[in-house]
Amino acid sequence: MMNSNQSSTPRLPLHNKLHLAIAVFAFLGFADSAYLTADHYFALPLPCSLLRGCDVVLTSPYSMVGPIPLAALGVAFYLLALFIAVHAFTSAPSRRLDRALFGLTVIGFGMSIVFESMQAFLIHAFCQYCALSAVLATLMFIVGLWLIRKQNHLTQ
């Protein structure tokens, strides 16, 4: 009978799993933001069935930073996070990469709080696509926190 320690399939270390989790969330966030960006440029109705409000949120003056839609900035954010997470996953463990990844998840989480507050208090409408992005950014932040704590634990 084979002992679990002698298994032929190596298990992925925890910090690699954390990189993978952030990469998956970032990929989903990219898809979400890309859809919102396409909607912005092609001016199409969104099938907002859960929380009616995407149309209101996405056409509000708060949906733009100068000439750039926030959704496009979301695409850039999630692609950057995906790039760093995959790079960290496929490279030798690097404190610098993990810190950069964590820093990015902090920015994403902070911006999500700002955007959700704007929807609640300024626009008075909610968009489930934006809510999904906020959930993903929060999950990335939680995993990022875990990653940085694990790294601190290992280096102590």
Next chain:
Amino acid sequence: MLFTRRAFTLITMSTRTQIWLAVGFAVLITAVTIAATVLSKGQEGKDILTSTAPVLTVDDWTQGNAQAKVTVTEYGDFQCPACAKYEPIVQKLIAEYGDRVLFGFRDFPLYQIHKYASISARAAEAAGQQGKYWEMHDLLYANQTKWSVVGSETEALNLFKIYAQQIGIDPIRFATDVDTAAVHDKINVDVRSANDADVNSTPTFFVNNKKIPNPQSYDEFKSILDAALTPAQ
């Protein structure tokens, strides 16, 4: 550091290339799928004249005969120059058909292209809370070229406060009401109904809740209303 070394040996150079290729491919496929989905939806939505707007209710701002069998619903933006141009035509129609037609106005502020679309719509709604919606509506269109060119939303609101005084409402309450949830909610309801009805420009008119191509003159609009008022043979 045994833990970290073991982690690195799990991923060889060829595996790393495969991972990057898979990620790049997934991103590309996702982008193409989204573009195709969004563009195909755009094609479906082209037949705009089949769109219908919700029936006018007591929650809408209306003028004319509430029992009329013909209704005209306008989706407008107070900062839209085309809406201002249509305003005299609509006023003339209300004067002529007021006892036979019910006219309604709903907000469709074009926030992305008009800086004061939001504050002007909220100003009209706030005036409405003191029973003077139409008076503010008319003043906003009449003075559109003045308040549209001011430097900030605060300056625009200051002008609207003067209009509020002119129409005899409390300007202090008015200035507070423009930011209330009730005012925002009312506009949001209008915007949602506009999006449901495929409204993508202003003004957009619906006669008996069916979208019509914008009439090019008073006579053309009049003939549409006359046809709607004529009993079917």
